Amino acid sequence: MGLPNPAIKKGINTLIKFSNVTHFYNDGQENKITSLSEINFEIQKGDFIAIIGANGSGKSTLAKHINGLLLPSQGDVFVENYNTKDPENIWEIRKKIGMVFQNPDNQLVATTVEDDIAFGLENIGMEEEEMKERVDWALNIVDLNELRNSEPHLLSGGQKQKVVIAGALAMHTSYLVLDEPTSMLDPKGRKEVLEITKRLNQEEKITIIYITQFMSEAAEFNKIILLDKGKIILSDYPKAIFKKVDLLIKLSLEIPQITKLARQLSENGLNIPTNILKEEEMMEYLCLYI
Amino acid sequence: MKFSRNITIGQYIYQNSLIHKLDPRVKILTTILVIISLFLIKSWFGFSIIALYLFINIFLSKVHPKFVLKGIKPLIIIIIITLIIHFFTTPGEVIYHIWILNITKEGIQRGLFIAVRLFLLIVATSWLTLTTSPIALTDGIERLLSVLKFIKVPAHEIAMMMTIALRFIPTLMEETEKIIKAQMARGADFESGNLIKRIQNFLPIIIPLFINAFHRADELAIAMEARCYRGGEGRTHYRKLMISIADQIFFITTLFVILIAYLVVL
Numbered sequence: 001m002g003l004p005n006p007a008i009k010k011g012i013n014t015l016i017k018f019s020n021v022t023h024f025y026n027d028g029q030e031n032k033i034t035s036l037s038e039i040n041f042e043i044q045k046g047d048f049i050a051i052i053g054a055n056g057s058g059k060s061t062l063a064k065h066i067n068g069l070l071l072p073s074q075g076d077v078f079v080e081n082y083n084t085k086d087p088e089n090i091w092e093i094r095k096k097i098g099m100v101f102q103n104p105d106n107q108l109v110a111t112t113v114e115d116d117i118a119f120g121l122e123n124i125g126m127e128e129e130e131m132k133e134r135v136d137w138a139l140n141i142v143d144l145n146e147l148r149n150s151e152p153h154l155l156s157g158g159q160k161q162k163v164v165i166a167g168a169l170a171m172h173t174s175y176l177v178l179d180e181p182t183s184m185l186d187p188k189g190r191k192e193v194l195e196i197t198k199r200l201n202q203e204e205k206i207t208i209i210y211i212t213q214f215m216s217e218a219a220e221f222n223k224i225i226l227l228d229k230g231k232i233i234l235s236d237y238p239k240a241i242f243k244k245v246d247l248l249i250k251l252s253l254e255i256p257q258i259t260k261l262a263r264q265l266s267e268n269g270l271n272i273p274t275n276i277l278k279e280e281e282m283m284e285y286l287c288l289y290i
Numbered sequence: 291m292k293f294s295r296n297i298t299i300g301q302y303i304y305q306n307s308l309i310h311k312l313d314p315r316v317k318i319l320t321t322i323l324v325i326i327s328l329f330l331i332k333s334w335f336g337f338s339i340i341a342l343y344l345f346i347n348i349f350l351s352k353v354h355p356k357f358v359l360k361g362i363k364p365l366i367i368i369i370i371i372t373l374i375i376h377f378f379t380t381p382g383e384v385i386y387h388i389w390i391l392n393i394t395k396e397g398i399q400r401g402l403f404i405a406v407r408l409f410l411l412i413v414a415t416s417w418l419t420l421t422t423s424p425i426a427l428t429d430g431i432e433r434l435l436s437v438l439k440f441i442k443v444p445a446h447e448i449a450m451m452m453t454i455a456l457r458f459i460p461t462l463m464e465e466t467e468k469i470i471k472a473q474m475a476r477g478a479d480f481e482s483g484n485l486i487k488r489i490q491n492f493l494p495i496i497i498p499l500f501i502n503a504f505h506r507a508d509e510l511a512i513a514m515e516a517r518c519y520r521g522g523e524g525r526t527h528y529r530k531l532m533i534s535i536a537d538q539i540f541f542i543t544t545l546f547v548i549l550i551a552y553l554v555v556l
């Protein structure tokens with residue numbers, strides 16, 4: 001599909017590393033808040049990771065550390081060996097990391113879809129011809145070519161988020177950080193955004209860090225990081241995470257319907273694992289009883 | 291209380307015409323020149339030349355004249371008031387006398403002259419906004435203003451402000467509608483009471499709207515920073531502007547027409 005993403009071709013070992021990161025809001029004031037405390041983790045090239053946690057657990061704060069929108073109060077964040085604290089690196093880092101935020105209305109800058117996708121490219125001073133190519137390429141990937149001249153406020157929430165994603169793609173981003181991108185969307189929009197995220201990981205080899213409150217979404221990822229009160233308390237495969245249903249409930253996280261059902265059946269004496277995440281899986285176990 | 295769905299900003303009407311293809315800078319400049327000339331011209335002959343010129347421009351742009359008339363409608367009251375004031379306040383040969391007021395011959399001439407001037411001003415600016423998309427207009431303004439960089443005119447900032455305003459006005463209008471509906475559902479009444487009461491009733495709409503707008507601005511600034519925005523320095527433009535032969539011909543013709551309208555006194 002058009003131009004390949006050159007960031008992949010270079011074959012650099014893409015990597016993000018949080019090393020003992022602690023972050024305070026209002027440092028030195030009375031209302032000081034510890035929003036992240038001693039966070040350590042690494043993200044490898046091609047990872048497909050979900051970050052979950054209750055409201056106020058520090059997910060957005062963590063996301064903003066990845067591209068230097070916030071800097072650690074203690075510790076360091078490295079993006080491919082660039083330290084986010086070094087002001088010289090910040091634009092290089094932001095070029096590599098695409099960000100999608102929660103509210104689709106507050107991220108689009110320009111008055112048409114294609115102008116918005118070009119916004120980041122204009123900012124880095126790209127030549128006009130290359131810009132045109134990149135915008136066309138990004139529009140194709142998110143399948144919004146017909147809407148290229150539309151005004152943002154006429155799009156659905158899901159389409160707006162796709163425009164934001166396309167804006168990041170046009171920058172040839174190697175990482176995409178999505179901070180609750182679907183929480184303000186209808187079910188259709190949610191599905192579309194999740195689908196496209198998957199496709200970008202598989203086809204364009206973009207590393208995905210996906211923050212969500214929906215456990216049903218998190219279940220689709222290869223790895224889940226669970227945050228609570230600014231700390232990473234679990235970091236594991238979905239199957240392992242969903243075994244700890246009690247913990248998730250305690251943290252007031254919403255459990256997928258199918259997992260709830262499995263748990264209830266198991267409590268009622270059926271021999272069924274409690275961490276079932278997919279309907280097909282449930283079918284298989286239930287078939288054993290017929 | 292109802293806002294039209296699918297609000298579009300400005301009055302741009304897309305047509306595949308010669309005029310639409312002109313460079314926005316040329317169109318902005320010619321419009322400014324026409325406006326200036328309307329203030330300098332002293333003769334009816336001059337006005338008729340400019341009127342003819344505008345008529346041909348609108349014809350070439352394939353935009354239906356009814357859209358131009360629509361732009362005049364809200365200002366018709368102002369034109370009429372100007373007309374009346376001049377009728378009565380200009381000293382000269384009295385041709386009609388009502389109560390203590392005198393209508394003078396000079397008053398009628400002067401009133402009509404100013405009314406026609408206003409009318410042509412509106413037509414000239416409507417022509418510009420009807421045939422130039424808001425994006426082209428902002429791009430054009432940015433690039434024209436950047437000529438004035440040496441006197442510290444913040445061209446990029448002005449253009450960015452216009453873009454963001456254009457982008458967010460529909461969003462804020464939708465939001466206003468939502469808040470109004472929510473307040474009405476709680477029994478708020480916007481239609482009765484005296485003026486002060488009514489203004490008070492609007493506070494519950496304006497305050498949330500402001501708070502949300504600041505919140506939006508905050509988030510937008512973060513999103514822009516995440517996308518490598520750092521002001522106008524070193525920034526390029528997605529839409530390339532180019533002065534073509536057609537632009538040059540159009541500009542020279544306009545200059546020529548204005549000169550004739552100004553200099554020839556019949």
Ligand SMILES: Nc1ncnc2c1ncn2[C@@H]1O[C@H](COP(=O)(O)OP(=O)(O)O)[C@@H](O)[C@H]1O
Pocket residue numbers: 025026033034035053054055056057058059060061062
């Ligand atoms: N700009 C800010 N100023 C002060 N405190 C903040 C700010 N943003 C977030 N916080 C606080 O930091 C903590 C983590 O917030 P956040 O990262 O937004 O969590 P999440 O995204 O998981 O809901 C919360 O206690 C929140 O109240």
Ligand SMILES: [Mg+2]
Pocket residue numbers: 059060061179180
């Ligand atoms: Mg958050």
